Amino acid sequence: MSEYRALASNGWKWRVARSRVALFETGPFARFDKLLRAGTTIKDLRIKRTVEVRAGGREYLVKLYKGRGALQRLRSALFGSRAARELKALQRVLELGLPTLPFVAAGERGAESCVIIEKARDRDRLDILLANSPRRRALIAEYGRWARWIHDAGVVQYDFNPTNVLARRSGRPDLRLIDFEKVSIGGAYPEDARLRSLAKIDRMIPASRADRLRFLEAYLGREAEDPAGLRERVDRVMRFAREQVAKDARRRRDGCVRESRNFASFRRDRAWGWYRRGAVEDAAVAEMAEGAGPWRRVEVARAIAAWRSANGTAGEEPPVAVVVEKGAKRGHLVYPAG
Numbered sequence: 001m002s003e004y005r006a007l008a009s010n011g012w013k014w015r016v017a018r019s020r021v022a023l024f025e026t027g028p029f030a031r032f033d034k035l036l037r038a039g040t041t042i043k044d045l046r047i048k049r050t051v052e053v054r055a056g057g058r059e060y061l062v063k064l065y066k067g068r069g070a071l072q073r074l075r076s077a078l079f080g081s082r083a084a085r086e087l088k089a090l091q092r093v094l095e096l097g098l099p100t101l102p103f104v105a106a107g108e109r110g111a112e113s114c115v116i117i118e119k120a121r122d123r124d125r126l127d128i129l130l131a132n133s134p135r136r137r138a139l140i141a142e143y144g145r146w147a148r149w150i151h152d153a154g155v156v157q158y159d160f161n162p163t164n165v166l167a168r169r170s171g172r173p174d175l176r177l178i179d180f181e182k183v184s185i186g187g188a189y190p191e192d193a194r195l196r197s198l199a200k201i202d203r204m205i206p207a208s209r210a211d212r213l214r215f216l217e218a219y220l221g222r223e224a225e226d227p228a229g230l231r232e233r234v235d236r237v238m239r240f241a242r243e244q245v246a247k248d249a250r251r252r253r254d255g256c257v258r259e260s261r262n263f264a265s266f267r268r269d270r271a272w273g274w275y276r277r278g279a280v281e282d283a284a285v286a287e288m289a290e291g292a293g294p295w296r297r298v299e300v301a302r303a304i305a306a307w308r309s310a311n312g313t314a315g316e317e318p319p320v321a322v323v324v325e326k327g328a329k330r331g332h333l334v335y336p337a338g
């Protein structure tokens with residue numbers, strides 16, 4: 001990895017992009033733990049935490065893998081840390097000549113590991129595809145051709161969707177891969193695997209059938225000249241997308257009754273339940289559980305079943321909490337007032 005230089009500081013073993021070495025030797029990242037404590041946590045999952053930090057007038061994202069549990073420590077010992085595997089995938093993509101956003105550094109400390117990425121300036125997520133702009137059709141076609149280029153190079157992301165891609169907001173689209181946590185590289189991929197990958201894009205963009213067709217025509221190129229074959233592929237992508245939506249719904253139904261970054265449980269003298277973090281302040285849980293405060297309540301006979309169903313239904317406003325009467329199944333789904 002000639003583009004990266006090995007360093008050690010703060011108990012971390014780093015591989016740092018050669019152009020950024022000064023940041024870790026004498027700059028702000030030489031005090032990495034202090035910098036991390038001063039940052040803003042924007043995501044906190046079971047295995048990783050993402051922190052936004054400011055250093056030297058720039059903004060960075062630090063993806064910190066927690067390395068908890070005996071199994072994770074064993075996997076790291078046998079196959080290398082998650083950060084090391086991400087860096088290896090990034091290097092392979094660069095060798096293939098594909099556009100990406102290189103890491104500032106990857107580090108390891110015991111069972112912990114992390115990658116550091118500078119937040120791109122003058123760029124935006126591919127949410128621009130959602131904008132009703134004059135260039136929308138051209139952008140969708142460009143995205144289709146780019147997706148085919150990535151797949152033909154043998155690169156498949158687990159979540160190949162706009163949230164893992166960067167593009168310029170104006171000017172010619174400059175598309176780049178930015179997430180290497182779950183990436184497969186090498187070999188030819190069967191068409192079903194490719195179409196399933198494209199279906200994950202479909203669930204992220206509420207596109208019309210015309211947009212889906214435009215994207216797939218660009219992806220298929222000359223193969224799209226067969227009308228019957230094109231329709232059959234569109235139908236398969238839509239079927240795979242529906243399957244993915246159903247899978248997402250199952251995850252939401254299961255996730256809303258588990259402690260996580262999105263949901264938390266509460267127990268009071270006369271009630272218990274779950275609430276959505278961020279939608280309900282911790283201080284408001286007590287009044288909500290007592291039936292007080294500015295909330296709209298819907299009484300239900302089987303409260304937890306109704307809570308899970310409501311969270312698994314796409315396109316509807318989900319309740320912010322469920323309050324269950326002690327010793328009973330009935331309770332209330334709670335929504336913001338008004």
